Amino acid sequence: MPNPLARREKTMQTYDILILNGPNLGSLGQRQPEIYGSLGMDTVPAMVQELLGDNASLVNLTFFQANGEGALIDRLELARKEGVAGVAFNAGAYTHTSLAIADCLAWIEIPTVEVHLSNVLARTEDPIRQHSYMGKSVIGMVAGFGVLSYALAVQALYLHLKTA
Ligand code: DQA
Numbered sequence: 595m596p597n598p599l600a601r602r603e604k605t606m607q608t609y610d611i612l613i614l615n616g617p618n619l620g621s622l623g624q625r626q627p628e629i630y631g632s633l634g635m636d637t638v639p640a641m642v643q644e645l646l647g648d649n650a651s652l653v654n655l656t657f658f659q660a661n662g663e664g665a666l667i668d669r670l671e672l673a674r675k676e677g678v679a680g681v682a683f684n685a686g687a688y689t690h691t692s693l694a695i696a697d698c699l700a701w702i703e704i705p706t707v708e709v710h711l712s713n714v715l716a717r718t719e720d721p722i723r724q725h726s727y728m729g730k731s732v733i734g735m736v737a738g739f740g741v742l743s744y745a746l747a748v749q750a751l752y753l754h755l756k757t758a
Pocket of ligand 1: 618711714
């Protein structure tokens with residue numbers, strides 16, 4: 595008689611999620627903490643664990659940061675080849691300037707959540723931060739929660755992928 599628990603384990607789907615950071619996001623916690631917070635990316639896995647509980651083991655997180663536009667596009671193209679299920683992407687200033695990154699997201703067909711540490715919509719001193727080139731190619735955006743924004747994006751991706 596087959597063990598029903600073993601069968602359940604076999605059918606548990608796992609998701610490879612890429613957490614991608616763009617320019618000036620390599621030293622989080624040190625860069626302008628009054629805007630971007632004092633926590634580093636190393637705190638994200640514990641936050642994901644807290645948000646997803648037992649289901650945290652169903653998401654495999656990979657982290658990548660690059661300052662250059664080309665390197666970010668190369669990493670997204672690689673993610674497509676690898677069959678990555680979802681991307682939590684903080685493109686930094688490229689969010690507001692890069693047609694090339696927007697073009698990449700428009701064709702690779704990986705569900706992507708746009709992430710920002712700060713609440714870009716409230717940064718009225720720099721109106722350009724309220725515009726996102728990538729916005730039309732992402733499934734949603736999380737902004738304003740410091741590094742928690744990444745964990746919330748992973749949670750959103752997990753639930754989105756699970757119910758898709
Ligand atoms: C940012 C907001 C961008 O406007 C800025 O250029 C960044 C960080 C954020 O996470 O709040 O580098 O993406």
